[in-house]
Amino acid sequence: MSEKPHVQIPMEPERYELTAAPPYHFDLDRREFFRFLGAGILVVSVLKQAALTQESGGARAGRDDSLPKEIDAWLHLGENGKVTVYTGKVEMGQNIRTSLSQGVAEELHVPISAIEMVMGDTQLTPFDMGTFGSRTTPTMNLQLRKVAAAARELLIGLAAAQWQTDRQRLIAADGKVTDPKTRRSVEYAALAKGQQLTQSIPADGPLIPATSWTVAGQSVPKVDGRDFVTGKHRYPSDHKLPDCWQGKVLRPPSFGATLLSVDSQKAEQMGATVVHDGNFVGVAAPDAGLATAAVAAIRAEWKSEPQPSSKELFDYLRKNPVEGRDPTGDGDRYETGNVDQAMASAEHRLQQTYTVSYIAHVPLEPRAALAKWEGDNLTVWTGTQRPFGVRGELAEAFRIPEDRVRVLMPDTGSGYGGKHTGETAIEAARLARAAKRPIKVVWTREEEFTWAYFRPAGVIDVVSGARSDGTITAWEFHNYNSGSAGIRTYYAIPNQRIVFHATRSPLRQGSYRALAATANHFARESHMDEVAHAVKMDPLEFRLKNLKDERLRAVFEAAAKKFGWGKSPAPGQGFGMGGGYEKLGNIATFVEVSVDRKSGEVKVVRVVSAFECGAVVNPDNLRNQIQGSNVQGLGGALFEAIEFEQGKILNGRMSEYRVPRFSDVPVLETVLLDRKDIPSVGAGECPMVGLAPAIANAIYHATGVRLRSLPLVPEGLKLS
Amino acid sequence: MATIHLAVNGRPYTVDADPQTSLLTVLREHLDLTGSKYGCGEGQCGACTVLIDGRAQRSCITKVGAVAQRPITTIEGLGSGDQLHPVQEAFLEEGAMQCAYCTSGMIMSAVALLNRNHQPKESEIVEFMDGNICRCGTYPRIVSAIQRAARAMAKAGAATGAGR
Numbered sequence: 001m002s003e004k005p006h007v008q009i010p011m012e013p014e015r016y017e018l019t020a021a022p023p024y025h026f027d028l029d030r031r032e033f034f035r036f037l038g039a040g041i042l043v044v045s046v047l048k049q050a051a052l053t054q055e056s057g058g059a060r061a062g063r064d065d066s067l068p069k070e071i072d073a074w075l076h077l078g079e080n081g082k083v084t085v086y087t088g089k090v091e092m093g094q095n096i097r098t099s100l101s102q103g104v105a106e107e108l109h110v111p112i113s114a115i116e117m118v119m120g121d122t123q124l125t126p127f128d129m130g131t132f133g134s135r136t137t138p139t140m141n142l143q144l145r146k147v148a149a150a151a152r153e154l155l156i157g158l159a160a161a162q163w164q165t166d167r168q169r170l171i172a173a174d175g176k177v178t179d180p181k182t183r184r185s186v187e188y189a190a191l192a193k194g195q196q197l198t199q200s201i202p203a204d205g206p207l208i209p210a211t212s213w214t215v216a217g218q219s220v221p222k223v224d225g226r227d228f229v230t231g232k233h234r235y236p237s238d239h240k241l242p243d244c245w246q247g248k249v250l251r252p253p254s255f256g257a258t259l260l261s262v263d264s265q266k267a268e269q270m271g272a273t274v275v276h277d278g279n280f281v282g283v284a285a286p287d288a289g290l291a292t293a294a295v296a297a298i299r300a301e302w303k304s305e306p307q308p309s310s311k312e313l314f315d316y317l318r319k320n321p322v323e324g325r326d327p328t329g330d331g332d333r334y335e336t337g338n339v340d341q342a343m344a345s346a347e348h349r350l351q352q353t354y355t356v357s358y359i360a361h362v363p364l365e366p367r368a369a370l371a372k373w374e375g376d377n378l379t380v381w382t383g384t385q386r387p388f389g390v391r392g393e394l395a396e397a398f399r400i401p402e403d404r405v406r407v408l409m410p411d412t413g414s415g416y417g418g419k420h421t422g423e424t425a426i427e428a429a430r431l432a433r434a435a436k437r438p439i440k441v442v443w444t445r446e447e448e449f450t451w452a453y454f455r456p457a458g459v460i461d462v463v464s465g466a467r468s469d470g471t472i473t474a475w476e477f478h479n480y481n482s483g484s485a486g487i488r489t490y491y492a493i494p495n496q497r498i499v500f501h502a503t504r505s506p507l508r509q510g511s512y513r514a515l516a517a518t519a520n521h522f523a524r525e526s527h528m529d530e531v532a533h534a535v536k537m538d539p540l541e542f543r544l545k546n547l548k549d550e551r552l553r554a555v556f557e558a559a560a561k562k563f564g565w566g567k568s569p570a571p572g573q574g575f576g577m578g579g580g581y582e583k584l585g586n587i588a589t590f591v592e593v594s595v596d597r598k599s600g601e602v603k604v605v606r607v608v609s610a611f612e613c614g615a616v617v618n619p620d621n622l623r624n625q626i627q628g629s630n631v632q633g634l635g636g637a638l639f640e641a642i643e644f645e646q647g648k649i650l651n652g653r654m655s656e657y658r659v660p661r662f663s664d665v666p667v668l669e670t671v672l673l674d675r676k677d678i679p680s681v682g683a684g685e686c687p688m689v690g691l692a693p694a695i696a697n698a699i700y701h702a703t704g705v706r707l708r709s710l711p712l713v714p715e716g717l718k719l720s
Numbered sequence: 721m722a723t724i725h726l727a728v729n730g731r732p733y734t735v736d737a738d739p740q741t742s743l744l745t746v747l748r749e750h751l752d753l754t755g756s757k758y759g760c761g762e763g764q765c766g767a768c769t770v771l772i773d774g775r776a777q778r779s780c781i782t783k784v785g786a787v788a789q790r791p792i793t794t795i796e797g798l799g800s801g802d803q804l805h806p807v808q809e810a811f812l813e814e815g816a817m818q819c820a821y822c823t824s825g826m827i828m829s830a831v832a833l834l835n836r837n838h839q840p841k842e843s844e845i846v847e848f849m850d851g852n853i854c855r856c857g858t859y860p861r862i863v864s865a866i867q868r869a870a871r872a873m874a875k876a877g878a879a880t881g882a883g884r
Contacts, residue, residue: 627860654762
């Protein structure tokens with residue numbers, strides 16, 4: 001049973017992070033909420049100040065009973081005292097299910113165990129662009145705290161009305177409102193009973209200051225940790241449905257190959273459902289083994305196109321400019337002062353080029369989706385950082401309205417920016433429609449390595465001018481392809497020209513943890529080290545001389561102190577630093593390496609990170625994120641690189657693509673600068689950016705060899 | 721296809737499967753024991769680790785026909801009732817996870833290690849665990865968790881006089 005071609009399934013490669021808001025905001029009906037959630041209290045968070053309304057009960061609700069548009073989160077307190085929080089953010093290991101619960105528990109004064117977070121379900125949660133860019137803590141955590149605070153104030157008001165007393169004398173604690181004078185108290189659940197109260201809160205409600213936090217700011221353990229150590233938690237690839245079959249997709253032999261003909265007779269004889277639709281060929285079969293065998297039995301003819309290889313990658317990037325922008329970075333062109341004049345009059349002038357290879361995210365759980373059609377309604381469980389984006393991809397692929405599509409995202413096996421797209425969701429849904437039953441598609445590791453997308457490769461040219469006293473006077477910085485995140489310099493330089501150049505990319509590329517900030521910090525902080533040596537200054541002293549930003553100075557100084565900067569190295573030992581400002585956080589990373597001059601083996605021995613991200617929400621989880629950033633960053637810094645030739649990935653398996661393991665891990669020390677006076681920001685990305693240059697600078701310190709390409713030592717250090 | 725008798729987590733199972741099928745596929749698809757994970761399919765990442773005769777094995781490259789009747793333990797079979805295994809407890813106490821997709825395999829490998837080496841040195845833990853990948857990079861916490869579990873198990877052993 002083969003379906004004949006009639007639609008082309010679009011799978012557009014995404015360039016950088018999508019940040020577009022949805023085109024429409026449909027009305028939400030207040031009564032619908034209570035029908036679904038049950039009676040109680042509902043507080044919605046509204047992004048736009050203008051949408052602020054205050055309602056009290058059905059009688060005085062808005063003119064058409066609709067809730068404000070532009071809602072980004074809501075909280076429901078039920079008659080049983082249960083608090084349910086709805087957010088479109090998703091959990092993939094950054095531990096926001098816990099940290100967001102902490103914010104709510106803090107403001108609402110309920111135990112964390114009373115809170116359920118409903119996340120990343122396009123039917124139940126408000127629209128959210130996606131979980132990326134370290135935005136959860138600075139935006140969603142703040143919004144949810146405001147929502148919880150509004151709910152608390154509403155409850156105090158209800159108790160005051162019930163007791164006919166002044167609300168000022170009442171306090172909320174432990175899920176109750178209490179009157180300390182009369183010692184009367186009433187549970188939140190009792191206050192919510194029979195209510196259908198809604199409240200919309202503005203963007204600037206009152207909040208408990210970080211200095212008074214008791215639940216937020218603490219190292220609360222992962223809220224559902226037990227489900228993970230017992231194997232009970234179901235990741236997207238673990239979900240199944242009755243009568244569910246497995247799907248497999250026939251892959252082209254190389255990137256850009258076009259399908260000429262397909263003979264699927266044998267696969268059909270094996271009992272598989274075969275779909276040939278446009279450029280898509282896939283099968284569905286009762287089990288994965290049969291599906292794999294059926295795909296292998298399909299005879300297809302392809303026409304391949306010549307493709308560039310990794311050997312000529314950097315030359316290719318320079319020679320293939322395209323019109324284009326990077327909307328997620330710091331802007332494509334920045335110029336101040338007079339660079340040419342300052343460069344011409346500089347006492348020291350240095351020009352260097354730095355390169356960065358493509359690397360793969362390698363989320364341990366590959367892409368997976370389970371799709372089910374009921375008539376024209378489609379439900380898909382899938383691992384993605386953008387459930388609403390995937391809903392849009394599905395609606396477009398199947399030409400159905402978005403409200404016919406529900407995407408659910410069970411807490412997934414990591415993403416690191418690598419799961420923004422909905423390939424498996426579309427594949428499973430297409431096969432499910434043909435097979436007339438639920439279909440699950442789980443990519444193999446080889447598929448994940450080949451048909452996902454990569455962190456962009458790049459070439460970066462830096463030219464600097466400095467005075468002999470170590471003052472940098474001119475700075476020119478050109479990034480080809482890798483992106484403009486973190487492209488601007490935080491050093492105080494009067495004359496600057498900073499340009500991002502979009503180019504064609506031989507491979508499909510997209511978001512990766514910290515985006516291009518890793519590449520741009522690598523080039524900038526390596527170059528700073530080179531200039532420091534050129535003007536014969538200590539690299540720390542040189543940086544501080546050119547750095548005015550107090551928060552950044554503070555992390556450099558804190559890391560230097562902890563590291564013991566200034567000590568003399570033993571033979572084969574080297575020290576280096578790198579740091580910067582990214583996603584509103586400040587990082588300084590100091591590294592000790594040892595180099596075996598005979599074997600060329602480079603070992604990162606010790607890493608000291610000083611990090612400041614405003615008020616710390618969960619110190620233990622923050623340390624976990626910083627350690628994780630450093631361990632993951634080690635791979636891209638030292639040995640990770642995708643090799644390709646003629647449209648094929650040459651090292652697309654775990655046995656061929658090396659990722660950091662236990663034996664690669666250095667001693668990791670962390671200094672947290674907890675700034676309770678500054679709003680909390682994210683921490684999953686920034687701590688990574690200082691590592692690669694710090695290692696490169698330490699290798700130079702140990703050996704006198706300057707490495708300017710990431711990865712630095714994929715095959716050890718060649719010392720001639 | 722063949723009828724294969726398996727002993728998983730102390731329970732007998734009979735499955736109809738090609739003996740060449742991987743144990744991981746049978747555990748996940750036939751027995752719905754999804755705690756063991758697919759990560760690479762070539763025994764490189766350890767996410768699929770189970771115990772066979774008490775030893776850590778990669779179930780993704782273990783053919784189901786080769787393990788008939790042999791005692792297999794998966795993450796679902798650790799601990800008893802509501803009581804977690806000391807290694808599971810230790811992973812929670814150390815916060816030794818982020819996305820936790822590797823956690824089942826890490827715990828199973830750690831149990832196998834502690835079964836044969838009750839007080840492993842840090843270097844021995846690193847060497848034994850090096851075949852398990854945590855892409856989130858929680859390795860230092862996993863090492864701490866294994867050390868914590870070793871201490872807890874020694875204490876429990878001493879308390880019950882069981883010795884080991």
